[in-house]
Amino acid sequence: MNTSLLKKSLLAALLAGTFLTARAELKVGDTLPDLASFKLEGKLPDSLKGKIVVVDFWASWCLPCAESFPVLDELQKKYGDKLVVIGVNVDEKASNMDKFLKKHAVSFTLVRDSGQKLVAAVSPETMPTSFILDGEGKVRFLHSGFHGEKTHKEYASEIESLLK
Amino acid sequence: MKIKSLFLLASAVLLIGTGCANVKPWQREHLADYTMQADRDPLGTAQKEHIWFSREEASGGRGVGGGGCGCN
Numbered sequence: 763m764n765t766s767l768l769k770k771s772l773l774a775a776l777l778a779g780t781f782l783t784a785r786a787e788l789k790v791g792d793t794l795p796d797l798a799s800f801k802l803e804g805k806l807p808d809s810l811k812g813k814i815v816v817v818d819f820w821a822s823w824c825l826p827c828a829e830s831f832p833v834l835d836e837l838q839k840k841y842g843d844k845l846v847v848i849g850v851n852v853d854e855k856a857s858n859m860d861k862f863l864k865k866h867a868v869s870f871t872l873v874r875d876s877g878q879k880l881v882a883a884v885s886p887e888t889m890p891t892s893f894i895l896d897g898e899g900k901v902r903f904l905h906s907g908f909h910g911e912k913t914h915k916e917y918a919s920e921i922e923s924l925l926k
Numbered sequence: 927m928k929i930k931s932l933f934l935l936a937s938a939v940l941l942i943g944t945g946c947a948n949v950k951p952w953q954r955e956h957l958a959d960y961t962m963q964a965d966r967d968p969l970g971t972a973q974k975e976h977i978w979f980s981r982e983e984a985s986g987g988r989g990v991g992g993g994g995c996g997c998n
Contacts (some may be wrong), residue, residue: 819953823954823955823958823959823995824995824997825995826997827997852952854954878952881952882952885950887951888951888996888998889954889996889997891951906998909998910998
């Protein structure tokens with residue numbers, strides 16, 4: 763057996779594997795895809811134009827998501843009409859989401875990405891992931907995970923900076 | 927020779943391409959389940975560790991990947 767040929771073959775296969783599994787993640791500066799085109803369950807706000815939007819991807823099995831909910835709710839209440847918080851649930855079963863929401867009731871907009879199409883298009887690197895968008899729908903800030911008070915303070919200062 | 931190398935390459939691609947499941951962060955629901963935790967019974971784990979240590983004069987090395995929600 764030609765060992766160099768075997769090594770080349772394995773290297774080529776590894777490279778192909780890496781290429782095939784590479785994901786296009788939504789980054790700061792990108793524009794969030796049109797939410798209305800993803801057939802999300804739940805009602806989206808009529809217009810997001812000119813508003814600061816926080817899009818938060820969450821799941822019922824994710825503990826930091828539960829931790830982030832009161833913070834997002836507080837921000838929604840604090841900034842009122844100037845801010846729209848949209849929680850996008852990615853659970854496979856709606857019943858898991860409902861059970862979670864009974865424990866963690868919130869006042870902000872909630873939709874469910876039942877087909878996991880939107881989340882696949884955005885490809886967040888962890889749960890939860892939130893994107894803060896400016897009035898033009900462009901991603902200005904991105905949060906991977908929720909780290910308690912640290913993330914809370916960052917949310918507040920980033921939203922303030924966009925409101926100026 | 928050429929056919930043999932092509933066959934080898936195709937086999938390697940098939941093996942690597944299909945051998946690993948790429949679980950996306952939003953698909954970890956079942957991995958996040960309590961039953962997927964390797965050490966969900968701390969007392970049982972401690973007993974196994976004790977037996978392992980006293981019979982084999984070895985300990986540790988029990989860490990395995992798999993469970994957990996991979997959050998944050």
